[in-house]
Amino acid sequence: MKTVAPPKKGQRPSKVLSPVTRTTLTADICREMVTHLIRGDWADGDRIPPERELCQQLGVGRASLREAMKALEIMGMIETRLGDGTYVCHRSEFLSRPLLWAITSSQASDLRELVEARRLIEVQLAGFAAERAQAEDVKEIGRYLDLMEANLENTPVFQEADINFHLAVAAAAHNRVLQNALQLTRNLIQGWIGQSLTHPGVAPQAFQHHKKIFLAIAKKNPEQAKAAMRTHLDEMAQHLQELQEEVAALKAKP
Numbered sequence: 001m002k003t004v005a006p007p008k009k010g011q012r013p014s015k016v017l018s019p020v021t022r023t024t025l026t027a028d029i030c031r032e033m034v035t036h037l038i039r040g041d042w043a044d045g046d047r048i049p050p051e052r053e054l055c056q057q058l059g060v061g062r063a064s065l066r067e068a069m070k071a072l073e074i075m076g077m078i079e080t081r082l083g084d085g086t087y088v089c090h091r092s093e094f095l096s097r098p099l100l101w102a103i104t105s106s107q108a109s110d111l112r113e114l115v116e117a118r119r120l121i122e123v124q125l126a127g128f129a130a131e132r133a134q135a136e137d138v139k140e141i142g143r144y145l146d147l148m149e150a151n152l153e154n155t156p157v158f159q160e161a162d163i164n165f166h167l168a169v170a171a172a173a174h175n176r177v178l179q180n181a182l183q184l185t186r187n188l189i190q191g192w193i194g195q196s197l198t199h200p201g202v203a204p205q206a207f208q209h210h211k212k213i214f215l216a217i218a219k220k221n222p223e224q225a226k227a228a229m230r231t232h233l234d235e236m237a238q239h240l241q242e243l244q245e246e247v248a249a250l251k252a253k254p
Contacts, residue, residue, distance in 0.1 A: 025060060025064045026064050026067040026068045026071070027068075029058060029060055029064060029065060029067075029068035030068045030071050030072060032058065033068060033069075033072055033077075034072070034077065037072075037077050037078075037088060042088045043088065044088055044089070044090045045087060045088060045090070046087065046088045047084075047085045047086065047087050048078065048085075048086050048087070048088060050085065051065060051066075069086065076089055077089055111237070111240055111241065114185075114188060114192065115233065115234075115237040117185060118185070118189070118192075118233050119230060119233050119234075121178060121181050121182055121185075122166065122169070122170075122182065122229055122233065123226045123229045123230050123233070124173075124178065124226070125169055125170045125173040125175070125178055125179070125182065125229075126169055126173075126213060126216075126217065126222075126225040126226050126228070126229035127222040127223070127225055127226040128172075128173035128174065128175055128178070128222075129141075129169050129170075129172035129173045129217045129225065130216055130217045130219075130220050130221055130222040130224070130225035130226075131220065131222050132172065132173060132174045133172035133173075133217055133218075133220075134172075137168070137171065137172035138172070138214075138217060138218050140168045140171070140172070141165060141168045141169055141172060141214055141217060142214060142218075143168075144161045144162075144164045144165040144168055145161075145165060145207075145210055145211060145214050147161035147164075148161045148162060148165065148203075148206075148207050148210060149207055152203045152204055152207060153203075155194075155197050155203070158197065158203055159190070159193050159194055159197060162193050162206065162210070163186065163189055163190050163193060165210055165214075166182070166189065167182065167183075167186070169213065169217065169229075170182045170183075172217065192236070192240065193236075195240055195243055196236045196239045196240055196243075198243065199239045199242070199243065202236075202239055205235070206232070206236065209228065209231065209232035209235070209236075210232070212224075212228040212231075212232075213225060213228040213229055213232065216228050
């Protein structure tokens with residue numbers, strides 16, 4: 001048996017590295033599938049080829065393919081619909097999944113970081129939208145504002161309209177880098193909105209915030225748009241903070 005010589009005096013002990021194992025077939029299949037998905041060979045919402053066809057194309061067995069497909073589903077890249085097939089998830093879902101895993105705890109630092117990220121990205125997007133929005137952009141933002149107003153008591157519909165309002169503002173900014181940055185946090189924002197709406201009276205308040213953002217963009221006033229977005233994000237963050245404190249207090253009870 002080979003032994004490792006002890007370090008000399010004043011010398012750091014060297015780390016013993018484990019042997020590198022060969023890549024498994026499942027990992028090879030995953031890598032190949034990820035390449036096709038990232039490259040866009042199958043677009044968002046496309047139904048990917050059935051299992052038998054994929055096995056033939058990749059030259060692998062069903063067991064290895066199924067393991068790889070399970071991994072891709074956990075990663076959020078594909079979605080299996082029973083009795084229907086396997087579909088490609090929206091790109092923002094599988095790009096944001098690692099971020100979602102990173103900020104799923106209830107730590108105050110996690111909330112602070114998400115607040116900072118949204119403020120940094122969305123306040124500027126609102127300002128750009130006020131400067132650059134075309135008539136069709138303003139109409140799209142207004143459409144989601146109308147949906148919010150019509151569904152103040154319907155939380156799922158209101159929540160969906162809320163997130164789409166923010167995405168429409170991002171599109172109206174005509175800056176693809178910032179728009180993609182917001183898309184990366186889409187799932188996190190959905191969680192933010194969903195938790196905020198559990199507080200009584202938040203939906204009407206959020207609607208009023210969005211209305212001010214919309215009017216500032218429609219009037220092409222960047223400073224008002226940025227101020228309205230900043231106020232909205234800060235006040236919604238306060239509701240989340242209060243919710244976290246309530247949950248913590250309940251957990252602390254004997």
